[in-house]
Amino acid sequence: MKSYADLIDQTFDFPNDEFHVKDNELYFHNVRLTEIIKQYGTPLKLTYLPKIGQNIQKAKKLFEGAISKNKYKGSYTYCYCTKSSHFEFVLDQVVKNGAHIETSSAFDIPIVKKLYEKGQIDKDFYILCNGFKRPLYTDYIVDLINQGFKNCIPILDNMKEFDIYNDRVDNEFQIGIRVAADEEPNFEFYTSRLGIRYKDINDFYLSTIQPNKKAKLKMLHFFINTGIKDTAYYWSELSRFMYKYCDLKKVCPELDTIDIGGGFPIKTSLHFEFDYEYITDQIVQNIQWICNKNHVPTPNIITEFGTYTVGESGAVLYSVLDRKLQNDKELWYMIDGSFITHLPDIWGVNQKFIMLPVNQWDDNFHKVNIGGLTCDSMDYYNSEAHSSEVFLPIANNGGQLYIGFFHTGAYQESLGGYGGIQHCLIPAPKHVIIDKHENGKVHSYLFNEDQSSESMLKTLGY
Secondary structure (H helix, E strand, O other): OOEHHHHHHHHOOOOOOOEEEEOOEEEEOOEEHHHHHHHHOOOEEEEEOHHHHHHHHHHHHHHHHHHHHOOOOOOEEEEEEHHHOOOHHHHHHHHHOOOEEEEOOOOHHHHHHHHHHOOOOOOOOOEEEOOOOOHHHHHHHHHHHHOOOOOEEEEEOOOOHHHHHHHHOOOOEEEEEEEOOEOOOOOOOOEOOOOEOHHHHHHHHHHHHOOOOOEEEEEEEOOOOOOOOOOHHHHHHHHHHHHHHHHHHOOOOOOOEEEOOOOOOOOOOOOOOOOHHHHHHHHHHHHHHHHHHOOOOOOEEEEEEOHHHHHHHEEEEEEEEEEEEOOOOOEEEEEOOOHHHHOHHHHHHOOOOEEEEOEOOOOEEEEOEEEOOOOOOOOEEOOEOOEOOOEEEOOOOOOOOEEEEEOOOOOHHHHOOOOOOOHHHOOOOEEEEEEEOOOOOEEEEEEEOOOOHHHHHHHHOO
16 A cells, blocks of 8 residues: 555655655644644644735736736725634734735724724724624714725725715715625525625616715625625626626716626645736736726726635644544544534535644554544545545554644634534633744744633633
8 A cells, every 4th residue: 555645646746835845744834833733732723824925926926917917997906804804913914014904893993093093003004994784883884984095995895875975074084885796506595694795786876975065986796695706606796796886886986996806716735726917917907907898997906805815824733633434434533623613614514724733643444433522523524626525544553643623714703603612512722822033943833822711611601
């Protein structure tokens, strides 16, 4: 039987920019993971900070290149969706790399204020305020605008929302309108619950916004759940949106920006293939072609990348605690953590991540199921994005086997209830940050210890 290293070598284009194996051990961005495990233990979440900046700069370069190539008359702005990960170390990398932000709820706004107090942003910074807004959220938005954050732009989710800003903002202000896009054909609903219907937008502008002396309609926004993909559905929705923009631009001269949402995909398998340059060029070309056809100036372009920004920076490392053969052919590797609590997208939406052993690559391999610690029958992982099976080293030679799930940096902490009550009271693991000094030397530090029983008991009222 071949080794696990042979299996990977014959299945994938491996090694690559992120992963390589040396002396039977896996390296992630040239970081020796067994050293991290030896220092901090498992289960362990880690964030490799340089990857955040790399992806931001990559997308900016792609759009700026497409704009230059097509002689597109309009600018590009990269925004980060804070809901993907709200951690301070993430937002620090975001603003350092010249990205602006998009918010989703009231508690995002105090984060904005913290960034301003620390001198990391100024009052020209773009703050795009999305979502269906409760009173506290609109209160905070009004406060920001009145404090001089001139590019704090509330994106109207419904027509009544406009009255709040009109009544309470002191001076001129900018707004956007979210268009209620059609959902993917196989979705349970035909049209998104968020945004204003296409047919209502022009009448709403002409009757309410245009006569107003303070409000300026700056932006039209759309977002589709599937993200940016080379499919008939995506191009159809983008084209429909652009025709609406052109229609509205003819009666609204101050409208000069489109927000095309987000959705650059990330690698969930070593088999991943996506032509980012081609897609970016096609987006710019399609926008330009539709505007030229309608004799309308091309707009400035904003994107909101969340998972793409932070997803590939994250990883979770586990120890295999035991091997259990439950019948003639189903072998279980039991780990020292839980998918439901640590990686809830695996359980909730059948999300796949890149999964690799950290050590023992020279050992033979076999098919396994990976089981989590909770008592829930759904706490398992038994297939990968490229295959309906999972293979791991047999580890017959003794020693502790470690495994890692990679590109887990988006959403998992917030969906898992980081710092709160976990299923079966499984504690949140410690979190380690990996960064580089200016001289290129890698260093790590502990962001947070694993969750204590005391913190859980306090939350539970004991």
